[in-house]
Amino acid sequence: GQSLEQPSEVTAVEGAIVQINCTYQTSGFYGLSWYQQHDGGAPTFLSYNGLDGLEETGRFSSFLSRSDSYGYLLLQELQMKDSASYFCAPFKTIFGAGTRLFVKA
Amino acid sequence: EPEVTQTPSHQVTQMGQEVILRCVPISNHLYFYWYRQILGQKVEFLVSFYNNEISEKSEIFDDQFSVERPDGSNFTLKIRSTKLEDSAMYFCASSVQPNIYGYTFGSGTRLTVV
Numbered sequence: 001g002q003s004l005e006q007p008s009e010v011t012a013v014e015g016a017i018v019q020i021n022c023t024y025q026t027s028g029f030y031g032l033s034w035y036q037q038h039d040g041g042a043p044t045f046l047s048y049n050g051l052d053g054l055e056e057t058g059r060f061s062s063f064l065s066r067s068d069s070y071g072y073l074l075l076q077e078l079q080m081k082d083s084a085s086y087f088c089a090p091f092k093t094i095f096g097a098g099t100r101l102f103v104k105a
Numbered sequence: 106e107p108e109v110t111q112t113p114s115h116q117v118t119q120m121g122q123e124v125i126l127r128c129v130p131i132s133n134h135l136y137f138y139w140y141r142q143i144l145g146q147k148v149e150f151l152v153s154f155y156n157n158e159i160s161e162k163s164e165i166f167d168d169q170f171s172v173e174r175p176d177g178s179n180f181t182l183k184i185r186s187t188k189l190e191d192s193a194m195y196f197c198a199s200s201v202q203p204n205i206y207g208y209t210f211g212s213g214t215r216l217t218v219v
Binding site: 031 | 138140147148149150153161163196198203204206207208209210211212213
């Protein structure tokens, strides 16, 4: 079967670093993508890991360990505008339930 | 920056009516998708479309739903005989590659069935 787990909520303060974890069980895995969605908005592509290791894109980084079926999204220097939901997705057919990030001043 | 355009942004329809949701994918993208998101819930895959045919569909995408690419630019989702539970935000997306890498989503159509 296929399953995906993310924490439902994370709270952090402005300027801090936060890590959002994602564990998955899938067959035929290609890679892990991360999307951001603000309330009322569309999902926006953030990052993709096709291979093990860390991918860095500005303040956002994403990590993948295929052997552990695990990945995470790292957000640095948090800003208020980072308050949103973050989804991991190993397949187009599977989006995680999302982690709602609250950034406090 | 290229965008996926969806129209209308909001549609209200009576139960039992047919609706057509329209999308214009990014011009050089080859793969097209429809997703829906019921308020407060996760994004759910409906269907993917490539080379003028459905490449994959979910259990949600039953005979009530159909997709079409009527010309070189539009991609439509038709919902026949709408039900109250079809009320959701419907997102169109397109991509260059077929996996979940780098999809561009449209801003969505909020469908309200009354």
